[in-house]
Amino acid sequence: xxxxxxxxxxxxxxxxxxxxxxxxxxxxxxxxxxxxxxxxxxxxxxxxxxxxxxxxxxxxxxxxxxxxxxxxxxxxxxxxxxxxxxxxxxxxxxxxxxxxxxxxxxxxxxxxxxxxxxxxxxxxxxxxxxxxxxxxxxxxxxxxxxxxxxxxxxxxxxxxxxxxxxxxxxxxxxxxxxxxxxxxxxxxxxxxxxxxxxxxxxxxxxxxxxxxxxxxxxxxxxxxxxxxxxxxxxxxxxxxxxxxxxxxxxxxxxxxxxxxxxxxxxxxxx
Ligand code: ADP
Numbered sequence: 001x002x003x004x005x006x007x008x009x010x011x012x013x014x015x016x017x018x019x020x021x022x023x024x025x026x027x028x029x030x031x032x033x034x035x036x037x038x039x040x041x042x043x044x045x046x047x048x049x050x051x052x053x054x055x056x057x058x059x060x061x062x063x064x065x066x067x068x069x070x071x072x073x074x075x076x077x078x079x080x081x082x083x084x085x086x087x088x089x090x091x092x093x094x095x096x097x098x099x100x101x102x103x104x105x106x107x108x109x110x111x112x113x114x115x116x117x118x119x120x121x122x123x124x125x126x127x128x129x130x131x132x133x134x135x136x137x138x139x140x141x142x143x144x145x146x147x148x149x150x151x152x153x154x155x156x157x158x159x160x161x162x163x164x165x166x167x168x169x170x171x172x173x174x175x176x177x178x179x180x181x182x183x184x185x186x187x188x189x190x191x192x193x194x195x196x197x198x199x200x201x202x203x204x205x206x207x208x209x210x211x212x213x214x215x216x217x218x219x220x221x222x223x224x225x226x227x228x229x230x231x232x233x234x235x236x237x238x239x240x241x242x243x244x245x246x247x248x249x250x251x252x253x254x255x256x257x258x259x260x261x262x263x264x265x266x267x268x269x270x
Contacts, residue, residue: 038098041205042091045219049084053077083219090221093152094204097228105144105234110260111182112139114147115173118154122162130168133158137175141182142256142263145233150253153229153237156222157186157249163218164247165190177255181235184251192243201239202227226251 006029010021056077063069115135126133143150154173161171169189176183193201193208200206205220223237226249230237233253241247 038095038204045087045091045205046084049080049087052080053084056080087219087221090219090225094221094225094228097149097225097232101232102234103146103149103232107144107146108142108256108258108263109145109147109150110263111141111143111175111184112260114150114154115139115175115184117151118158119173121151121155122158125159126162126171129162129165131162131165131171133162133171133173135173135175138177138182139175140260141175141177142258142260143182143233143253144256145253149229149232153226153251154184154186156226157251160218160222160249161186161188161190161247164188180255180257181252182255184253185248186250187246187248189246192245192247193239193241194243195241198239198241202237223249 004026006025008023008025010023012019012021056073060070060073060077063073119133119135122133158171158173165171165188171189172185172187174185174187176185197208201208202223204224207218207220210220226237230251230253235251235253237249237251239247239249
């Protein structure tokens with residue numbers, strides 16, 4: 001429990017004395033417990049869609065002479081399969097992030113390029129709900145790190161902003177640079193998050209409303225992935241939210257201290 005310290009003690013005779021070695025294993029035990037939890041959660045989360053698929057397959061077999069039912073059930077099987085594939089992808093992504101540690105800090109990454117690509121990928125879901133995504137601010141900022149991981153992080157924030165907002169609302173990505181930090185804020189006018197739940201949303205597999213989240217295709221891993229990407233870049237992610245008014249998730253990454261125009265290299269210059 002909290003406040004408990006785990007000591008591994010070894011005793012060895014040393015001449016006419018006794019040598020006592022005490023090692024603090026608290027951190028190692030904590031890491032091991034997190035790993036064990038993760039495996040248990042993963043198995044649990046995988047069982048749900050796999051079970052649904054098995055059940056649907058049986059139902060389809062039973063309904064073989066009813067083409068309308070067959071069609072309906074195969075469509076649902078397709079959706080469950082897609083969900084499963086998304087879940088597996090996110091589990092792989094997260095476990096990779098959990099084991100790899102900090103990213104290389106020598107590659108400058110254009111914040112505009114990251115945001116443009118993330119917005120592009122979130123566009124289909126946004127258009128389906130008539131949600132406009134706009135971006136602005138210090139888009140010419142540059143950070144050091146991994147372009148693809150940063151796209152994944154911003155995209156996860158955008159996907160959530162779209163998923164947890166009503167139709168015809170607006171989603172914005174605003175960039176500011178101050179005190180050596182580049183802040184990328186994803187702002188929505190969605191359902192918001194109850195204050196009592198706000199502390200937990202970055203936990204693996206945590207969903208405020210599992211039933212609703214299942215409809216929107218959520219896995220509960222998106223924000224854990226964002227948190228890891230931020231930490232691996234020496235930054236962090238924080239949130240502000242008011243139920244009924246919307247949420248803002250802010251990704252903060254150390255600035256590379258240059259502007260994007262410094263990145264343009266002549267063809268063949270490298
Ligand atoms: P999910 O895949 O379920 O979206 P996340 O880890 O991305 O998982 O988010 C965890 C939970 O936090 C979500 O299930 C949702 O309840 C809540 N959440 C995340 N982003 C938002 C947002 N922009 N507005 C409202 N709720 C959000």
